[in-house]
Amino acid sequence: MTVEPSTGRGSAPPAEFIGPSRIMTTLRVNGHDHFTVLEPRTSLLDALREHLHLTGTKKGCDQGGCGACTVWIDNRRVLACLTLALAAEGREVTTIEGVADGDELHPVQQAFLAADGFQCGYCTPGQIMSAIKCVEEGHAGSESEIAEWMSGNICRCAAYQNIREAVCGGRDAMARKDGELP
Numbered sequence: 587m588t589v590e591p592s593t594g595r596g597s598a599p600p601a602e603f604i605g606p607s608r609i610m611t612t613l614r615v616n617g618h619d620h621f622t623v624l625e626p627r628t629s630l631l632d633a634l635r636e637h638l639h640l641t642g643t644k645k646g647c648d649q650g651g652c653g654a655c656t657v658w659i660d661n662r663r664v665l666a667c668l669t670l671a672l673a674a675e676g677r678e679v680t681t682i683e684g685v686a687d688g689d690e691l692h693p694v695q696q697a698f699l700a701a702d703g704f705q706c707g708y709c710t711p712g713q714i715m716s717a718i719k720c721v722e723e724g725h726a727g728s729e730s731e732i733a734e735w736m737s738g739n740i741c742r743c744a745a746y747q748n749i750r751e752a753v754c755g756g757r758d759a760m761a762r763k764d765g766e767l768p
């Protein structure tokens with residue numbers, strides 16, 4: 587007996603289609619709400635760069651190994667390439683575009699300029715986002731401590747000495763701003 591292939595007519599309905607349908611979401615970045623439509627698999631890094639056009643956050647390895655994509659979520663440093671954009675919904679995201687106070691650079695940004703803390707500059711946004719938190723966390727007491735607590739931020743130009751000097755300068759400038767140093 588010959589069995590004809592099923593045409594689907596009269597058979598069970600197809601299983602429910604579950605993705606990757608795009609989802610409407612709102613991301614709060616640098617104090618502003620951004621409405622966007624994303625595939626659920628979209629990383630926060632791709633959402634920032636490709637959807638919100640905030641390209642200051644850099645894509646180095648896209649697998650958690652370089653720190654170029656460091657941003658803050660609710661004031662804590664995270665790797666945007668390892669974070670799903672949808673996981674940031676309802677939370678406060680800060681990128682390098684959001685750390686200056688209007689035209690006034692953040693003290694750590696100024697310190698990177700003063701110490702020449704970069705060469706190609708590709709890692710610099712991530713270095714600065716990490717450095718500010720390194721200081722605020724109280725992990726910038728010495729160059730060796732800075733090296734340890736910023737070890738996730740790789741610089742392929744190997745500008746580490748200048749980066750550590752910049753973090754020290756930024757630490758002292760932040761303390762002066764807060765009135766903790768003369």
Ligand code: FES
Binds near residue numbers: 647
């Ligand atoms: S791009 Fe995220 S850690 Fe390298």
Ligand code: FES
Binds near residue numbers: 704705709745
């Ligand atoms: S300055 Fe070039 S990668 Fe760090």
